[in-house]
Amino acid sequence: MAPSMPPSSHDSKQDVLDMLRELAELTQIDEADPQSFRVRAYETAAQAIAAQASDLGRLTVEELREIHGIGKSTADKIRELLETGRVRKLEELRAKHPPGVVALLRIQGLGPKSVRRLRAELGVDSIDSLRDALARHAMRGVAGFGAKAEQKLAESLARLEAQGSLERTPISVALPLATRIVERLRQVPGVSHAAYCGSLRRFAETIGDVDVVVAASDPAPVMDALVSLRVVERVLGRGDSKASVVTHRGTQIDLRVVGAHQLGAALLYFTGSKTHNIELRQRALARGMTLNEYALSELDGGRVVASETEEQIYAALGLPWIPPELREGAGEIAAAERGALPARIGDVIGDFHVHTTVSGDGRSTLEEVVAAARARGTRVLAITDHAEGTRSGVGREALLEQRARIRALRAELGDELLLLHGVELNIGPNGELDYDAEFRRGFDWCLASVHDRFELDRAAQTRRIVTAMRDPAVRMIGHLSARMIGARPPIDVDLDAVLAAAEETGTALEVNGALPRLDLSADALRRARERDVTFVLTSDAHHARELERVGFAARNAERAWVGPDRIANAWPAERLCAWVRREPREIA
Ligand code: DGT
Ligand code: CA
Ligand code: CA
Ligand code: ZN
Numbered sequence: 143m144a145p146s147m148p149p150s151s152h153d154s155k156q157d158v159l160d161m162l163r164e165l166a167e168l169t170q171i172d173e174a175d176p177q178s179f180r181v182r183a184y185e186t187a188a189q190a191i192a193a194q195a196s197d198l199g200r201l202t203v204e205e206l207r208e209i210h211g212i213g214k215s216t217a218d219k220i221r222e223l224l225e226t227g228r229v230r231k232l233e234e235l236r237a238k239h240p241p242g243v244v245a246l247l248r249i250q251g252l253g254p255k256s257v258r259r260l261r262a263e264l265g266v267d268s269i270d271s272l273r274d275a276l277a278r279h280a281m282r283g284v285a286g287f288g289a290k291a292e293q294k295l296a297e298s299l300a301r302l303e304a305q306g307s308l309e310r311t312p313i314s315v316a317l318p319l320a321t322r323i324v325e326r327l328r329q330v331p332g333v334s335h336a337a338y339c340g341s342l343r344r345f346a347e348t349i350g351d352v353d354v355v356v357a358a359s360d361p362a363p364v365m366d367a368l369v370s371l372r373v374v375e376r377v378l379g380r381g382d383s384k385a386s387v388v389t390h391r392g393t394q395i396d397l398r399v400v401g402a403h404q405l406g407a408a409l410l411y412f413t414g415s416k417t418h419n420i421e422l423r424q425r426a427l428a429r430g431m432t433l434n435e436y437a438l439s440e441l442d443g444g445r446v447v448a449s450e451t452e453e454q455i456y457a458a459l460g461l462p463w464i465p466p467e468l469r470e471g472a473g474e475i476a477a478a479e480r481g482a483l484p485a486r487i488g489d490v491i492g493d494f495h496v497h498t499t500v501s502g503d504g505r506s507t508l509e510e511v512v513a514a515a516r517a518r519g520t521r522v523l524a525i526t527d528h529a530e531g532t533r534s535g536v537g538r539e540a541l542l543e544q545r546a547r548i549r550a551l552r553a554e555l556g557d558e559l560l561l562l563h564g565v566e567l568n569i570g571p572n573g574e575l576d577y578d579a580e581f582r583r584g585f586d587w588c589l590a591s592v593h594d595r596f597e598l599d600r601a602a603q604t605r606r607i608v609t610a611m612r613d614p615a616v617r618m619i620g621h622l623s624a625r626m627i628g629a630r631p632p633i634d635v636d637l638d639a640v641l642a643a644a645e646e647t648g649t650a651l652e653v654n655g656a657l658p659r660l661d662l663s664a665d666a667l668r669r670a671r672e673r674d675v676t677f678v679l680t681s682d683a684h685h686a687r688e689l690e691r692v693g694f695a696a697r698n699a700e701r702a703w704v705g706p707d708r709i710a711n712a713w714p715a716e717r718l719c720a721w722v723r724r725e726p727r728e729i730a
Contacts (some may be wrong), residue, residue: 244269417471573609655695
């Protein structure tokens with residue numbers, strides 16, 4: 143038997159407060175008036191609720207109205223939230239004023255009135271489009287703005303950027319950080335489980351903050367361990383069972399310590415997404431239960447139905463366990479109910495983008511890479527060092543010498559591992575490729591990628607990539623967008639044209655698992671999934687230990703609902719080998 147759960151009042155109270163604050167903020171934008179009566183009504187109500195100790199979930203509209211500061215319309219919205227998990231008015235306002243618009247209010251010198259005007263006159267609806275408008279000096283033509291206002295805004299924006307407050311943490315920073323922290327907390331005596339949750343567990347490409355959930359018999363030593371970590375710059379707050387800290391690089395970590403019997407409910411809640419949580423809670427309500435961060439329990443009497451594992455909670459809601467990568471409120475609950483979730487990717491038996499010391503930037507030898515791949519159970523491995531067109535690339539002789547070594551190794555390896563001699567070609571500005579057609583044909587596997595000239599316009603980028611795809615030796619396009627998350631924007635390509643060319647030529651598209659890249663992105667994969675293209679998951683390893691990154695590519699593909707049937711290196715070995723060895727195409 144699970145012990146009784148703590149009161150749910152805090153949880154519903156927090157939801158009500160969030161709702162009221164969001165309503166106030168969005169109404170302010172909607173009415174373009176910070177002094178509006180409605181905005182003040184929401185703010186007053188929020189203050190009144192914050193001061194309330196009682197369990198909001200059980201109050202009727204009439205009882206809510208008796209709380210000083212809450213009017214009829216606000217009381218109705220609170221009931222609507224508690225009963226259905228959503229508020230129509232709030233959803234309306236959210237649709238009308240997307241997060242990009244709300245973010246503009248964070249900039250000093252921009253109030254609701256000026257946001258409305260910039261949006262109407264210049265289409266400014268996000269920080270990015272504001273940055274563009276500033277760069278084009280477009281504001282000088284808008285009434286109420288001038289060169290001076292423009293300069294002030296540019297300064298405010300630059301300040302925010304300098305503080306990093308506009309930025310989220312790229313997954314390449316957050317994931318290793320969170321992994322280390324979780325490993326440390328696992329060592330604390332009394333800890334039975336430690337995991338990162340939030341957007342990081344969902345495998346989002348940028349992270350607002352890192353949420354960590356720990357199950358322990360005593361929270362105090364866990365929090366002591368967190369605040370004394372070397373990466374921690376300062377402690378933002380500390381309570382009995384939770385703490386927030388900021389690392390030197392400016393990433394916030396939120397820790398929550400729970401009892402082992404509540405672990406599943408806490409993992410589920412703090413993994414989110416918020417939309418997924420809200421949908422789950424609605425589902426619980428429809429079944430006479432309530433779901434919060436402590437437990438799934440009966441509305442009537444409060445008996446705990448499930449709390450220890452995520453599986454138990456989903457099961458009690460009539461659902462299979464849903465992988466975190468899918469928990470974005472994009473129809474996953476309905477799909478789970480129909481048994482229509484995408485199949486999990488499972489074993490990835492090949493890697494088709496791997497560097498060795500033959501590349502100037504590779505750090506493991508061929509032998510080291512092969513040993514590591516064997517240890518992972520890899521069945522097909524393409525060694526793909528850089529071709530001469532890139533700075534770290536090599537000429538024909540070095541590649542021919544490598545080919546001889548690979549042929550010798552292949553004979554030794556037998557059936558266990560099919561070792562291929564590949565190369566990563568560089569796509570020139572006009573789609574030209576390294577060496578000549580004859581030399582390229584000598585490889586077992588060629589991928590081609592963009593490594594420079596990121597500034598070309600959409601037509602030129604699209605043309606160079608499609609031209610490379612038409613080369614009969616090219617089997618796959620590597621990291622299509624060439625982006626570096628949080629550091630280098632994607633190149634401008636016409637994705638639909640590239641997908642059409644991939645269909646036509648049979649060229650595979652890479653899902654690069656290097657965390658700074660994750661390219662194709664989940665967004666691009668969602669679009670590509672609609673077309674008849676084959677994907678290949680790769681590590682783009684430059685060191686033997688980086689072969690594990692093929693697993694990150696798999697998580698990114700799962701996030702985009704791409705199933706194993708679409709992924710060549712998730713196919714059975716026989717089918718994969720047949721696909722790899724197919725005859726070169728006719729020249730298109
Ligand atoms: P982030 O940090 O912006 O990248 O995104 P998340 O999803 O990690 O969001 P965060 O850190 O604010 O909260 C972690 C999880 O906690 C979130 O995914 C769902 C849950 N959560 C947070 N606030 C609320 C809320 O107001 N209502 C509900 N139902 N869940 C919430
Ligand atoms: Ca978070
Ligand atoms: Ca958080
Ligand atoms: Zn590479």
